[in-house]
Every structure is written in structure tokens, then in C-alpha cells.
Amino acid sequence: MKADDINKILILDQGDPVAGQLLTKAAAVFGEKTEYVVLKAHKTHNIALRMMEQTVREENPELVLIGATALGEEIAPALGVRLRTGVAAHCVDIRVNDEGRLTFLIPAFGGRVIGEIFIPDAKAGQPAIATVKPGIFQQRISLYDGFCRTDIGPAPSVRIIDADALAADGSIPEGSKTQGAFRLAEITPRQRAASDIACAELILCGGYGLGNEETWHKLEALADKLNGAAACTRAALDAGWGCTEDTMIGTSGRAVSPEVYVGFGISGAAHHTCGIAGAGRIISINTDKDAEAFAASDYKGVFDAEQVIDALLDQIK
Amino acid sequence: MMDMNILVLLKPVPDPEQERDIQIDTGSGRIVREGVKHVIDPESRNALEAALQLAKKPGGEPGFVAALAMAPAQMKDKLTEALAMGADEAYLLSDKAFGGADTYATSYTLAAAVRKIEAEKELQFDLILAGTSSSDGGTSHVAVQTAEWLGRTHISNVCSIELPDSAAGGALIRAVKRSEEVMLTFEGEGPAVIGVTRDINKPRLVTAMGIIKARKKPLTVWNIEDLVIDPDKAGLAGSPTKPGRLFKPETGRTAKEPWETPEEAAAGILEIIREAGI
Ligand SMILES: Cc1cc2nc3c(=O)[nH]c(=O)nc-3n(C[C@H](O)[C@H](O)[C@H](O)COP(=O)(O)OP(=O)(O)OC[C@H]3O[C@@H](n4cnc5c(N)ncnc54)[C@H](O)[C@@H]3O)c2cc1C
Ligand SMILES: Cc1cc2nc3c(=O)[nH]c(=O)nc-3n(C[C@H](O)[C@H](O)[C@H](O)COP(=O)(O)OP(=O)(O)OC[C@H]3O[C@@H](n4cnc5c(N)ncnc54)[C@H](O)[C@@H]3O)c2cc1C
Numbered sequence: 147m148k149a150d151d152i153n154k155i156l157i158l159d160q161g162d163p164v165a166g167q168l169l170t171k172a173a174a175v176f177g178e179k180t181e182y183v184v185l186k187a188h189k190t191h192n193i194a195l196r197m198m199e200q201t202v203r204e205e206n207p208e209l210v211l212i213g214a215t216a217l218g219e220e221i222a223p224a225l226g227v228r229l230r231t232g233v234a235a236h237c238v239d240i241r242v243n244d245e246g247r248l249t250f251l252i253p254a255f256g257g258r259v260i261g262e263i264f265i266p267d268a269k270a271g272q273p274a275i276a277t278v279k280p281g282i283f284q285q286r287i288s289l290y291d292g293f294c295r296t297d298i299g300p301a302p303s304v305r306i307i308d309a310d311a312l313a314a315d316g317s318i319p320e321g322s323k324t325q326g327a328f329r330l331a332e333i334t335p336r337q338r339a340a341s342d343i344a345c346a347e348l349i350l351c352g353g354y355g356l357g358n359e360e361t362w363h364k365l366e367a368l369a370d371k372l373n374g375a376a377a378c379t380r381a382a383l384d385a386g387w388g389c390t391e392d393t394m395i396g397t398s399g400r401a402v403s404p405e406v407y408v409g410f411g412i413s414g415a416a417h418h419t420c421g422i423a424g425a426g427r428i429i430s431i432n433t434d435k436d437a438e439a440f441a442a443s444d445y446k447g448v449f450d451a452e453q454v455i456d457a458l459l460d461q462i463k
Numbered sequence: 464m465m466d467m468n469i470l471v472l473l474k475p476v477p478d479p480e481q482e483r484d485i486q487i488d489t490g491s492g493r494i495v496r497e498g499v500k501h502v503i504d505p506e507s508r509n510a511l512e513a514a515l516q517l518a519k520k521p522g523g524e525p526g527f528v529a530a531l532a533m534a535p536a537q538m539k540d541k542l543t544e545a546l547a548m549g550a551d552e553a554y555l556l557s558d559k560a561f562g563g564a565d566t567y568a569t570s571y572t573l574a575a576a577v578r579k580i581e582a583e584k585e586l587q588f589d590l591i592l593a594g595t596s597s598s599d600g601g602t603s604h605v606a607v608q609t610a611e612w613l614g615r616t617h618i619s620n621v622c623s624i625e626l627p628d629s630a631a632g633g634a635l636i637r638a639v640k641r642s643e644e645v646m647l648t649f650e651g652e653g654p655a656v657i658g659v660t661r662d663i664n665k666p667r668l669v670t671a672m673g674i675i676k677a678r679k680k681p682l683t684v685w686n687i688e689d690l691v692i693d694p695d696k697a698g699l700a701g702s703p704t705k706p707g708r709l710f711k712p713e714t715g716r717t718a719k720e721p722w723e724t725p726e727e728a729a730a731g732i733l734e735i736i737r738e739a740g741i
Contacts, residue, residue: 162643214603216620216642219595223604226567227611232703233566235602249707255482255599259494262707326616328638328651335645348741372736392643397601405739408732416482420712427735428716431728438483445735446718447728457729 147208147268149242154181156207156273158198158221159306161188163344164213167283169304172211175240183207187309190322195221197309199228206270209248214277222277232265234276238423250276256397257420281344281401284424336392343393348374349404349425351395352451353418354381355411355432361452362387365410368458377402379418395421410451414439467526467626468586469514472573472593472605473545474504475538479598487709494709503541506594510659512666513624514592515549523629527551529580529588533561533572539682546677547669554580558686563699563706566600570608571701575692576685577613589653590636595619595660603658610656618649619658 155172159165165184172182185201187194198221202210210225212218214236226233234250238260243249250263268274323330343349350369356362362382369376378389380396395402396418403424410431412418419442422428430443431454440446447454477485478500486495503511511530518526530545532538533556542553556576564572581587591613593606603619610617623639627650638657640647687694695701722728 216640219603220607220617220619223566223602223607224611224617226604226703227570227608230703233602233604234704235566235604252602253712254601255477255485255494256479256601257712258482258485259487259709260712261709264705264707265703266705267703325618325649326610326651326655328616328618328636328649328655330647331637331650332648333645334648336641338644347739348736373741374736398596405741406736416712419714423712423714426739429732429735430718440718442714442716443718444716445731446720447722447725447731448720449722449725449728453725454728454732457726458732461726461729461733 147248147264147266147274148246149176149248150246151269152176152180152208152248153270154183154205154207155209155211156198156201156205157182157184158194158210158212158218159184159186159188160194160213160215160217161186162213162215162280163285164215164218164278164280166285167280168211168213168278170286171240171278171283172209175242182304184304184306185309186306191217191220191325193309193322195224198225201307201309202229202271202273207273208268208270210273210275212275212277214279218277222275226275229272229275231268231272231275234263234265234274237276237278238282238420240276240278248274253397253420256415256417258416279401281403281421282424284403337390338392343375343377343395343400343402346375346402347405348372349377349395349402349407350374351377351379351407351409351412352382352389353379353410353412354385355413355451356382356387357411357452359387361455362389364452364455364459368455371459371462374404379412397421409439409443410455412439413437414442466524467518467589469518469526469528470577470580470588470591471507471511471514471528471530471545471550472591472609473507473511473530473532473541474594474597475501475532475534475541476504476597476599478502479505487711492709501538501541503544504594504597504599506596506598506659506661508666509661509663510592510594511545511548511550512664513659514590515667516664517590517624517626519549520629527584527586529554531573531576531580532556533564533569533576536684539684542682543677544669546680546682547673548667549673550680552680553682555682555684556686556690557684560687560694560698563702564697565702565704566602566604566608567703568697568699568701570605571612571696572690572692573605573609574612575690577609579685579690587654589634591615591654591656593656593658595621595658606656606658613654613656616651616655617657618655620660621657622660622663624657624659624663
């Protein structure tokens with residue numbers, strides 16, 4: 147499909163910043179000649195899926211954008227089969243190539259390889275569908291108040307269809323407590339980190355090279371003092387030092403774009419570094435002078451992580 | 464206790480430990496797979512372990528566990544490994560015509576095989592278990608899309624599956640799904656397709672006894688003619704997404720090394736943080 151063929155874009159708003167990120171990106175790529183429709187259907191599976199299917203049939207968009215959250219990752223591929231069309235998964239970019247074709251850049255092998263994906267036969271009502279992880283695109287347009295970044299640029303005119311499945315008090319109405327033939331029996335909150343890494347301007351990330359729980363806690367304390375957030379790699383999470391999963395960055399964790407990211411004791415596997423591609427400055431501290439992490443950094447230091455953390459704590463006293 | 468029938472979708476993938484060395488052939492623009500060791504996709508292995516634990520509870524009626532893969536013929540040994548871990552039967556879908564399939568064509572073909580296995584065995588699988596996300600493609604589509612083709616319930620990102628009333632003969636399945644903010648507990652009866660995550664269990668190792676037993680277990684290979692499918696929906700031809708160029712990502716960053724001591728590094732880091740206005 148040519149980018150010029152895209153007259154209408156439908157975005158699913160699941161009640162998190164990702165819809166604003168998708169709209170920001172779409173507006174930058176497709177500009178004002180395209181119509182933007184946002185379906186607000188917060189957080190319940192059966193309703194969001196059914197409403198998306200119905201809205202595509204009524205609105206006939208050529209492109210559908212969905213955040214790759216735990217919910218979005220179920221809605222998008224299901225929609226693809228129902229509408230008999232292709233789904234581009236976890237785009238790290240959406241572009242128009244030299245021939246004017248709509249091009250999705252998709253990571254594989256945990257981000258070690260990027261592939262171009264086209265959905266050539268997509269058309270109105272049988273749209274190209276793409277998912278994007280939260281945090282991959284920056285948000286410069288906010289749909290509503292309350293997300294981390296506020297209105298920065300001029301927003302394109304957006305039509306919002308309110309199909310909110312949540313009741314006014316935020317509770318889930320009885321009729322939507324299902325997924326397929328299964329019933330939602332219980333909802334329990336997850337253990338959350340003290341600060342949210344998605345909105346943080348400074349992230350201090352700890353890897354397995356921190357070596358022990360004590361150093362991890364030092365890193366957390368340092369992040370706190372610097373008004374930043376502490377994050378971790380999968381190896382650090384698995385080490386059981388008390389890092390929480392919602393602060394893990396990478397393919398199976400989150401994507402972040404802070405102004406400054408400092409990594410301590412991180413080898414730099416693509417699984418991790420693909421989650422920080424959008425960061426402003428990247429600094430890496432690693433005792434191995436050949437660490438792969440350095441190839442993805444603006445500044446490097448071949449030092450012991452704990453010594454640098456101690457020096458930082460010392461200097462901000 | 465009820466005996467469960469479970470099918471596991473099992474994907475052979477290049478060894479994730481060797482991904483660092485992954486090469487792109489500059490001529491064809493494809494990933495070089497020759498000489499690369501292949502293994503069972505990690506989350507597929509978790510799915511198989513979950514199936515074995517659910518269907519083969521000690522003391523209960525042993526259920527039936529089958530493994531299904533769509534992969535080139537040389538990946539047959541990965542199914543033998545699944546049999547050695549404890550699966551009862553294995554099916555390999557292998558045909559040039561299946562090559563280059565995106566997730567739409569992959570799931571369409573897998574769903575056709577599910578129907579054929581169910582017809583031949585005269586059963587319906589209570590559960591189809593898969594990984595949520597494979598280590599190579601990693602789209603997280605296949606479990607969901609296979610369910611859609613079969614018209615069954617799907618739940619992904621599942622970190623726990625229990626059968627709360629199986630001792631009383633009940634068929635209730637309880638699955639806990641992890642989402643960003645909450646854990647969602649779903650209950651229902653099969654059939655359903657569930658995508659599991661890596662923390663659901665620790666897969667068992669293959670034993671020598673398992674390998675001996677695996678030799679006697681059936682491993683069936685089917686090609687496109689064995690399945691009731693529309694050939695226009697299989698393989699690259701049947702894929703609505705088409706691949707273009709493949710490349711290794713460029714970070715566009717070149718690391719400066721301005722500091723001589725940890726103290727200098729600390730001062731430099733604070734300076735950069737200050738410059739960024741934080
Ligand atoms: C399917 C899949 C998905 C994955 N998803 C993710 C993901 O989302 N996020 C993620 O992070 N990982 C993920 N991984 C894991 C990833 O491949 C790496 O194994 C992981 O990122 C490594 O973490 P690490 O750098 O902390 O540890 P290691 O690789 O063990 O590196 C530790 C580093 O610390 C250095 N070091 C040692 N001692 C010191 C010291 N005293 N001071 C300073 N440096 C020191 C070492 O030189 C080394 O470079 C995934 C893997 C798979 C297979
Ligand atoms: C660079 C690149 C980008 C790609 N982008 C896209 C894209 O955007 N959209 C798209 O539709 N396709 C895409 N593909 C193709 C896709 O990766 C393949 O169709 C792949 O064979 C199946 O998808 P997956 O590995 O992503 O599966 P996932 O959905 O991540 O796998 C989840 C689980 O499904 C099961 N499973 C998956 N494949 C099989 C199988 N062959 N046999 C048995 N069980 C299986 C396993 O249990 C696995 O753990 C891309 C491929 C590459 C190399």
C-alpha cells in the first residue's frame with residue numbers, strides 16, 4: 147500500500163499514554179491530509195475487540211494502530227484474522243520509503259535484526275494493522291490530561307469515539323468481565339516500583355554486573371536522590387535483588403526514552419538495548435573494555451560499577 | 464480426576480545463546496540458518512512442561528499430550544526431544560509451500576492441522592498451549608491467531624494454569640494473565656488456546672529413559688496435501704505481510720571515553736545530568 151492511499155487512521159486508546167504516542171507518530175508521518183479517529187475502549191478484552199472490529203467496518207480506515215500492551219497484543223492479531231489482513235508486530239518505526247510505500251520496521255531475534263514489513267494488499271476496511279510498544283515513540287500530543295507529557299505541538303484534528311467499557315467510577319461493568327468464553331474471576335494489583343520508568347527523564351539501570359543486592363539498593367537510593375528512576379536488566383531481575391518486573395527494560399520488558407540513561411554492569415544484549423534506542427544520552431559503566439553495551443553508548447567508563455555509584459553518592463552529599 | 468487432552472505448539476528456533484553471531488546474507492538479504500544450532504523455542508518448552516504437568520498428574524488418569532510444529536524437515540529432532548520430555552505424539556508440518564509464512568499463514572496452517580489431529584483422534588483438545596512470544600520472530604501473534612481460526616477463546620501472557628476442581632471431576636481451568644498494572648484471573652472450561660510466559664515453570668530435562676521411550680512414540684510428518692487447506696492462504700503466497708530488507712540496527716552512537724577514574728566518571732555523569740536540565 148502506498149502511503150498516499152491512507153485517508154483514515156484508527157487508533158485504539160486503552161487508557162494509557164500509548165495512544166498519544168501513536169497519534170504523535172502518525173501525525174508526523176501522514177500530516178493533515180489524513181483523518182484521525184481514536185476509539186476509546188479502556189481495558190477489557192471482549193468489548194475492545196468487538197468494538198474495534200465494528201469500528202473498522204463502519205469507518206473503513208486504511209491503517210489501524212494499537213499499543214502492544216498485554217491487551218493490545220491480543221486485540222491486534224485477533225483483529226488481523228477477523229478482517230483477513232496483515233499485522234505488523236512491535237514496530238520500532240513507521241515510514242514511507244523511497245517508492246512511497248508504507249513501511250513498518252520490525253525487530254526480530256530480540257532486536258538484533260530489523261526487518262522491513264509491507265502489507266501491500268491493505269485497503270479501506272481491510273486495513274494494515276500495526277502494534278507499537280509503549281515508550282517506543284515519544285508523546286508530543288496528549289489526548290487527555292494526566293499523561294506524562296502535556297501538549298507540546300499542534301494536534302491534528304481527532305475524532306474520539308467513546309466506547310469506554312469502564313464505568314464512571316473506574317470499575318468494570320459485569321457484562322464485560324469476560325475474555326472469549328472465560329470469566330474474569332479476580333483482579334489483583336501487581337507489585338510496583340516506587341517510580342515509574344516510563345515518564346522518567348533520568349534512568350539509572352542496573353545489570354548483573356552490580357554483583358549483589360546491596361549495590362542494587364545503593365543504585366535505587368542514588369536514583370531517588372537524583373530525581374530519577376532505577377531500572378534493571380533481565381539478568382538483574384532474575385538475580386532476585388528486589389528489582390521489580392515493571393522496571394525491566396528491553397524486548398520482554400519496557401521501552402523508555404529518558405533524557406539521560408546510565409547503565410551499570412550491563413553487557414548490552416540487543417534484548418536490552420533495543421528498549422533504550424530513544425534515550426537522549428546513554429552512558430555505560432562496565433569493567434569489560436570490550437562490552438557490547440559500549441557500541442550503543444555516547445559515553446563509556448571502564449570501571450567497577452559500585453565504585454562509580456559510591457563516588458556519585460559521595461559527590462551529591 | 465478428569466484426563467485432559469492438550470496440544471502444544473512448539474517452534475524450533477536458532478539457539479538464543481548464539482543470537483549474537485546471527486548473520487544476514489548480503490546477497491539474498493536473508494538470515495543465514497546454515498550451521499546455526501537450533502533448539503526448542505524457550506517459551507514453547509514452558510508450554511510443553513505446563514501440558515505435561517496438567518495432563519500427567521501423579522495418581523490421576525494420564526491425559527494425552529501432543530506436540531505440533533510447522534518447520535523444515537531437518538527440525539524433526541526437536542519433536543523427538545518433545546517426545547523424550549514426555550509428549551505422547553508429535554506432528555511436523557513440513558512443505559516448501561509453507562515457507563516464508565507470516566503469522567497469519569502460520570496460524571492458518573497450524574489450525575488446519577489441529578482440526579485434522581482432532582478428527583483422526585476423535586477428540587477435542589481441552590487446551591492448546593503455546594508460548595506467548597517466540598525467541599526469534601517474537602510477534603506474540605501465533606497463539607491468538609490460531610485460536611481465532613479455530614473460533615476458540617485465547618489468553619496470552621499467562622503465568623499460571625490450575626485445575627481447581629479436577630479432583631472432583633470438574634473441567635474448570637483457571638489461568639492467571641499478567642498485564643501492565645494487574646494480574647487477571649480467568650476461569651472457564653476448554654477448549655481454549657493459552658500463551659504462557661517463561662516464569663510459569665522450569666521445564667524438565669530430557670532423561671536417557673525418555674530418549675529410549677521416544678523411539679517408540681509416533682511422529683507424523685504432513686505436507687500441504689495432507690491438510691484440508693486453501694493453498695493460497697499458506698506460506699509466503701498466503702501471507703498478507705511481506706518482508707523487505709533485513710538489516711542490523713545502527714545505534715548511531717560512538718562512545719567517548721573521557722574519564723580516568725571512577726571519581727571523574729561520577730563528576731562527568733552529574734555534569735551530563737545537569738546539562739540535560741534534570
Ligand atoms: C527471549 C528473550 C527475551 C529477553 N528479554 C530481555 C529484556 O527484555 N531485557 C533484558 O535486559 N534482557 C532480556 N533478555 C536477556 C538478555 O539476552 C541478556 O541476557 C540480559 O540483558 C543480560 O543482562 P546483564 O547485561 O545485566 O547481564 P550480563 O550479560 O551477565 O552482563 C553483566 C555485565 O556486567 C559486567 N560487569 C561484571 N562485573 C562488573 C563490575 N564489578 N562493574 C561493572 N561491570 C561489571 C560484565 O562485564 C558484563 O558485561 C532476553 C533474553 C531472551 C532469550
Ligand atoms: C524480521 C522479521 C519480522 C517479522 N515481522 C512480522 C510481522 O510484523 N507480522 C507477521 O505476521 N509476521 C512477521 N514475521 C514472520 C513471523 O516471525 C513468522 O511467521 C514466524 O514463523 C511465526 O511468528 P513468531 O515466531 O513471531 O511467533 P510468536 O507468535 O511470537 O510465537 C508464540 C508461540 O507460538 C508458537 N509457534 C509460533 N510459530 C510456530 C510454528 N511454526 N510451529 C509451531 N508453533 C509455533 C510457539 O508456541 C511460540 O512460542 C517476521 C519475521 C522476521 C524474521
